[in-house]
Amino acid sequence: SNSKKILILAGDGIGPEVMGEVKRTLGWFEKRRGSGFETEDGLVGGCSFDKHGVPLTDETMQKAIDADAVLLGAVGGPKWDNLPFKDKPERGLLRLRKDMELFANLRPALVFDALAEASSLKTELVKGLDIMIVRELTGGVYFGSPRGIETLPNGERRGINTQVYTTSEIQRVARVAFELARKRGNKLCSVEKANVMESGVLWREEVQKLGDTEYKDVQLSHMYADNCAMQLVRQPKQFDVIVTDNLFGDLLSDCAAMLTGSLGMLPSASLGAADKGGKRKALYEPVHGSAPDIAGQGKANPLACLLSLSMMLRYSFDQGEDADLLEKAANNVVAKGFRTGDIMAPGCTLVGTKEMGDEILKEL
Amino acid sequence: SNSKKILILAGDGIGPEVMGEVKRTLGWFEKRRGSGFETEDGLVGGCSFDKHGVPLTDETMQKAIDADAVLLGAVGGPKWDNLPFKDKPERGLLRLRKDMELFANLRPALVFDALAEASSLKTELVKGLDIMIVRELTGGVYFGSPRGIETLPNGERRGINTQVYTTSEIQRVARVAFELARKRGNKLCSVEKANVMESGVLWREEVQKLGDTEYKDVQLSHMYADNCAMQLVRQPKQFDVIVTDNLFGDLLSDCAAMLTGSLGMLPSASLGAADKGGKRKALYEPVHGSAPDIAGQGKANPLACLLSLSMMLRYSFDQGEDADLLEKAANNVVAKGFRTGDIMAPGCTLVGTKEMGDEILKEL
Ligand SMILES: CC(C)[C@H](C(=O)O)[C@@H](O)C(=O)O
């Protein structure tokens, strides 16, 4: 068939609520824009553990691999906090990333004009902010071995993880970042701790090599990760595209996300290698977590998940026009003053998850 | 002799300038307060490499071990950026930490009332901020092996570092943090990525055990490092003491330092284990770096280095009163509107390194 297969993994906490609005919006695109989507639902995270005893079944894993795109809500919650390491909801997400080989995680940190005041930073420092963080997602300390906890002869225990990167792992994610930089401000900042870690030395060398050969036109700089954490707080607008490893990317992208003051607005895309037809495996998810404190109350902000849908339209299905349409709708709704609790401001109209979805549909 | 042996390692960049003011202030304490100090100068970092071909000589290393306290300025600069890994200025500092066994790095993130406006965060979010980050300093990925860069049979290269922590390494730094929490707000937040790394699982378990036994009175919580990076930006005042590993501590303490908006004001202490007499090996240094862009111009802010001296008086020599005196002097000078370039604000008086030192002496 010609229709696009989308696997929907709503996950835990507010995942199902926000995904509900995504489904309604998908429906609109089918009806009004004639997009052919074939959606299927699956379980990941705590909900999968509850039903199947594992955070992700082999069957769902296979469906994710076979899908044209995966949409994910969020995983985790206090209910599963004390599960053994291998059963934790996060393991489901990590397996998806690894087995789909989604090595490039794109995390825009974008400040919506109407929400600039919501940042904890002074408004002038963040107004118009538009950073793209490209985080390596299938390597580094997240997946390196040896790993584990061992008991030493003297009775002490020792916890071990391994940070490891090969040339080709660094190159492929750097290429994604260079390409994105070309389409944006043409500036790339590569981040590691080459002053302390040999894996960082290799990272820097390989990125520099690409900069010296294939991407001479892109303005490349290097920064230590601690300094990057500082500079994000000090003067975030100095950045265009940032490329960094899995662990630094985890911290720095969350830091950058928080600069925008509106976590509930931030989408992300995780991409694999392009096949011969130029198609990439892809998973789209909001940056926010499962927010167990407000789950099931219809209060959650669906916009991050809706903007993840927009990233899917753009990156997986080449529906740039539809993506623009949806982004504009989100912008307008917020500009008109409709706000969920997380981005509420004086003088605005407080709405719930479903009402926010309604407003988006109205805009469309 | 009864006098206290201090090894002064001014280092590179602005190190010598700011250390000059520290020496003058030390002189004042000798004369007016009858403190007996025996100081000696040594080289570390790029300046040591230039003179001796290594970033730290064995002789200086031994002097540091024998000293009652070490005062350090800063290391590094573009001149030495392309040295091989083992010759880098940073290796000198890392060797000092390792061979002196300075496992607990205390990094206060404190906002001076007069400087609250200098933060990039909204003033109400940081006014009165007083966080103490306790960073593990001799373990983790900084020192773990195997490490290095190897060439694989297929010609690719692979960079490796090892994150490793033992029970006792975690316990000793956690104890320092618990003790500090007791003297402050009695709240400790332990930070790792236990959802992704087994070394983080061990970290969390060991800290929790101490919380359940020896430190039941301290309010203990746990947080993932990415969330901590977010929370520092969102609502920094929620924290009292944070304890975390070497690498997370590197990023998070720099992020926290930048929240204060006045990096040029922040000291740090690195402490070893207490001997029978209760004495600890110790190194004190400002949080800021060597600032090569303004080095040699007499513009640098000496207050972070002076406040490091104050930490030395307090932690190494039990001269709490003298430490208070010096801190008050720094506070007053800033409150009176004297500012170096880094903290300059409209209506204040711009001063250089030496004038700032003069003002401190006047206050004393
Ligand atoms: C849930 C967790 C495993 C995950 C990570 O650490 O990568 C999350 O923090 C993220 O950034 O997507």
Ligand SMILES: CC(C)[C@H](C(=O)O)[C@@H](O)C(=O)O
């Ligand atoms: C200079 C460098 C080796 C050092 C570190 O990474 O620990 C510095 O960033 C610090 O935080 O003291």
